[in-house]
Amino acid sequence: MNFESIQDNNRYAHAILLIITCYISFFLFNGEFFVNIMEARNFVTAREMIEKGNWLVPTMNGELRLAKPPLPTWITAFFGNTFGMENLSMLRFPAGIMGSLMVFFMYQFTISLSGNRIKALTNSLVLVSSFYVLYMSRTGTWDIYCHSFMLGAIWIIHSAFKNHNSKSLWIKFSFTGVLLGLSFLSKGPVAFFALLLPFLIAYFSVYRLKDLKQYWKPIVLCLFIFAIISFWWPVYISIAHSQEAAAVAKLESGSWMNRHVRPFYYYWNFPIQSGIWTLVIFTSLLFPYAFKNFETKKEYKFALIWTLSSVILLSLIPEKKDRYLLPVLIPSALLAGQFLHHLYIVFKNESAKKADHILFGINTWTIAIVAFSLPIVAFFMFQRQNLMSVPTFALFSIFSELVAMSLVICWINRNVRGMVLSTTSLLLIVVIFIIPHTGGILNKNPHFKSIAEVRNLTDLHKYNYYSIGEHDFRIELVYEIGKEVKQWNTKEKLDLPEKSPFVVISTENPKDVFTKPQMSKIKLDIISRYDNNMQRVGKRRNKEHFKKYVSLVTPISIPDKTCEETAITEMNNSKDNEN
Structure with missing residues (x-):
């Protein structure tokens, strides 16, 4: 079997693995959580679109709903009209699709960046198993739409900058315009500020693209397509409901300055939003260690600047919420992937230094301890309160301990790929066994009556x-x-x-x-x-x-x-x- 066929087999194996992982992470038991306030706004607006036919001028509980662009609500309304507005799983299904698209775009972007499918798989697994990506892909809100479309646009932009084929530039920038327009029609300029701008800062800081003249015509076409898709609805609303649109614009801009105000440093614990990858991302931020030891310094510098630029820009806005950190987890996955790939290379070449062994050990053992402790936590939270059956608890315990043992073996053998797969598996085990039993934990009111x-x-x-x-x-x-x-x-x-x-x-x-x-x-x-x-x-x-x-x-x-x-x-x- 030649090298090309091996690469093809890897591609199909990676696709199958990511599809299974996305299904478990984003779709399995996605009707278990209670509807939160953001979802309720989307679902009520979608329901009134269906009942009243007000697709162009959305309403929420009878009042005009102009604060958010309507694309996610249109998609939700389509699924609600098809499967019923009480079917939570199907109302949240589009968010899962967008989360899966985000993972696919990450895989393709990494290949465009490095040409390495193993890196692409690693980055995608880190992204799909990051807590806030998983959470937002299981809830019917707007954020996952705009950032997923934007990551797709960034992938194509990078591919266009990297490959100078004049014929393909027109096609690539046309698709970029479509994706940029869909992102804007999902949540306005949010992804442009939090994801695209930091990417451009990082890309031009590191790769210093010199000859931009050949791109100007395709870029003009891209902006034209983007403008048509993005602005037709706001223009229509500003004409049909000018006073209401102006009032909403004033209210939204004011809320950025006056509501949920947090200090500048509020977002600097952003690795925590990745959940199980928190320590890995913190470790990857040790740039003196990275610049001294990493082989692909340019890629690392690019991921680092992208991540930090996104955090800094978001920190400049007084209004701060944890879910606004979703776009930061995209470059953070790239950053974590750089650290993990470095460990893979040095262990494979037997050139690892003491710091490499220590950092790999700290990360692997921390996750192994978490896996080992999960049955104890589950016992007190679920099984002891009769929220989980004995057979289910036993299976969960067995799988958790197997993952813990697998991580220890990975540490002994310096198996970085195995560590990534084991860590991802741990999250999937939690989804399969824990999420169906969270109702009794989340609902502690004995007098609850819906x-x-x-x-x-x-x-x-x-x-x-x-x-x-x-x-x-x-x-x-x-x-x-x-x-x-x-x-x-x-x-x-x-x-x-x-x-x-x-x-x-x-x-x-x-x-x-x-x-x-x-x-x-x-x-x-x-x-x-x-x-x-x-x-x-x-x-x-x-x-x-x-x-x-x-x-x-x-x-x-x-x-x-x-x-x-x-x-x-x-x-x-x-x-x-x-x-």
């Missing part, structure tokens, strides 16, 4: 729903209920909102929310009280706004006068009687 049960009360579906007694109704509850929930302030608007029966939802007992004149005009049937809190009473995250009464209100008369006029009339009659 308001989603209202969906089963088919007699209520024909009525309109109103939230009373508060100004802000949680969007997570809107998704769980499955219908739009309108706002009604019973103190300011004394008239009943409808002359036919309707449903009211309130934190307080509705008897204490309605005014006396209103109570005299309605029949109130309290259906039940629901508690969507995951934490038990007394905990910080147990919030009153997740506790709701659901009641049916039936007007018992339909007076010509408003409730306010009726109240005045009753007061006048009372005065006449006194006289």
Whole structure:
């Protein structure tokens, strides 16, 4: 068998391995987690696209939803319309596809960068098993879309810069324009700032591309395609709803400065977001060691500058959230891959220094200890509380200990590839055995009663729903209920909102929310009280706004006068009687 056929076999083997890993990481049991606030916003908007047909002008709980571009919501709506808006697995399926595309783009980008398929596989395995990549690919939000499309664009840009074939440049930059447009239509300029700009800083700092003249025409075509795909929707919205669009733009720009403000150094623990690869990424940041020992110094310098540029740029924005670090994990995977490839080369050539042995030992033994300890943790968190069956716990323990033993053997034999595969396997074992049993851990409220049960009360579906007694109704509850929930302030608007029966939802007992004149005009049937809190009473995250009464209100008369006029009339009659 010649070298080319071996390379082809490696390519197919790598593809199969990555497909299996992506399936377990992103798709398996992806309906287990509760819907978070970001998902709820996306799902409610998608549901109203289907029900109301407002695909171009999205709404969320009846209000215009212009803060985010609509591409991820369109895709979610397509899957929701096909498989049902209550099918969480399928609503999250597109995010898994985008996560898988990100891994594929990483593999192809690494080949373009180094021409080495082993490096490509290593970088892709680090990326697919990084915690926040896994988490965002299992939840139906916007971030995984924009960054996945952007990584694809970066791969093609790098390929175009590296290969100067004039015929292929037009095709490559055309595809780049499409991917850039799709990224912008997913979350605006976020990926351009957090991923593309740091890449360009790193690339031109290290590789210093000299002759840019040959690229200007394809680049113009790229920008033209990008502009068409990106800006048609914002332009349409600015024309059709100019005042609302301006208000949203002002609010969003203000939130970057005023909401969730954190200190500049908040993001500098970014390796932690990779989960199991935290120590490996921290080690790869030891640039004095890397510049002195690594063979591929240019590639390492490129990955280092890309990573640090991304962190610095994100740190400049006052608003900071952990999920905003997702784009940093992409160059971080490249950085970790450089360290792991260096160890592979020096151990293979028997040229490893003392520092190489020490760093490999620290990383491998740390993960081995984690693997060894996992059954103990699982026993106290799951099996002891009867959340996991004995056979499942036994299998989980066996596989975890096998991974721990495998890592020890890898350390003895200085097997870096085996260490990468064993570490990835450990994460997959956690997904397979732990995620299906997390419900009992995440939900610690013994009085939990989901308001989603209202969906089963088919007699209520024909009525309109109103939230009373508060100004802000949680969007997570809107998704769980499955219908739009309108706002009604019973103190300011004394008239009943409808002359036919309707449903009211309130934190307080509705008897204490309605005014006396209103109570005299309605029949109130309290259906039940629901508690969507995951934490038990007394905990910080147990919030009153997740506790709701659901009641049916039936007007018992339909007076010509408003409730306010009726109240005045009753007061006048009372005065006449006194006289």
